[in-house]
Amino acid sequence: MTGNVSRGSAANSFRAFRVAVEQGGVKAGVTLLSESDLPAGDVTVRVAFSSLNYKDALSARARPGVTRDYPHTPGIDAAGVVLNSSDPRFSEGQRVIVTSFDLGMNTSGGFGELIRVPGDWIVPLPAGLSLREAMILGTAGLTAGLALEALERHGLAARSGPVVVTGASGGVGSLAVALLAARGYQVVASSGTAGARAWLGEIGAERVMDRGELGDASERPLLKAVYAGAIDTVGGNTLVNVLKSLQYGGAAAACGLAQSPELPLTVFPFILRGVALLGIDSAGCPMERRVEVWRRLASEWKPADLEGFAREIGLDELDLAVDEVLAGRTTGRVLVRVAGE
DSSP, X not given: OOOSOOTTSSTTEEEEEEEEXXXXXXXXXXXXXXXXXXXXXSEEEEEEEEEEOHHHHHHHTTOTTTOOSSSBOOOSEEEEEEEEESSTTOOTTOEEEEESTTBTTTBOOTTBSEEEEOGGGEEEOXXXXXXXXXXHHHHHHHHHHHHHHHHHHHTOOGGGOOEEEESTTSHHHHHHHHHHHHTTOOEEEEEOOTTOHHHHHHTTOSEEEETHHHHSOOOOSOOXXXXXXXXXXXXXXXXXXXXXXXXXXXXXXXXXXXXXXXXXXXXXXXXXXXXXXXXXXXXXXXXXXXXXXXXXXXXXXXXXXXXXXXXXXXXXXXXXXXXHHHTTOOOSEEEEESSOO
């Protein structure tokens, strides 16, 4: 892979952070591609911004379970401007968001200045968001919004009681804290990231606790009923303890497995306290629901200080940032400037 490739170094080319698996191992860096390298699709988009997610970091290091074939351009998030479209729903110059589905997994993703995707993957940029703001939110913001929507559809309200957010210093977790706080909820943030306590308080957490309080295994079938609801991003024993700690009729929205995909749990929380476990999937979320959550994120749910959630990097800085994400050394969001606005 070649680093620091200048834009426009070859005719009809674009820059992309490309990952290859070679005999010497995994190599990644910025290189030049041509439009002929893009997959078939209805709409070609010039990507202004993307964001770095945990799934992108796994793909960038060829970890199993994300990307099948290499060379590959990761990036499950993209926001940009339509260059051309055979889909009548989209027109040249239109600003759009593309997140999830297969983008950045086995389809060339947002870490390239151009993407080509099916029209069914595209959300028009809602009024109230810039392309930059859309990618500070990205899949993480969409996931947090879907979790909030699911909990409120279940009946959760600000008057119900405290809501706990696990993995609160990460992208989904921190945005969930902010969304809940803006809605008037009493938010308890659980985090194991050193130095994140003050920041979590600034974005809306009323209390911050060490992740060990919920992360350690407990043999007790039920724990003290504390929380009216939860947004869990880590799974494993943490989610188990969250479910055991829900008030009667409470619900937990589960959207991650950073701790573990296992759920060693009895049925007691469900049959004795009537709690609910709500699964959150942003990848295959129906378009109608996806568009509505993006509309809310651009209006009544929009965090007051989105810039405070992200640090910006360029394509040439991605390789180092990938290692930071995999090592758990990041807080909030990593915004990737691709072609820029």
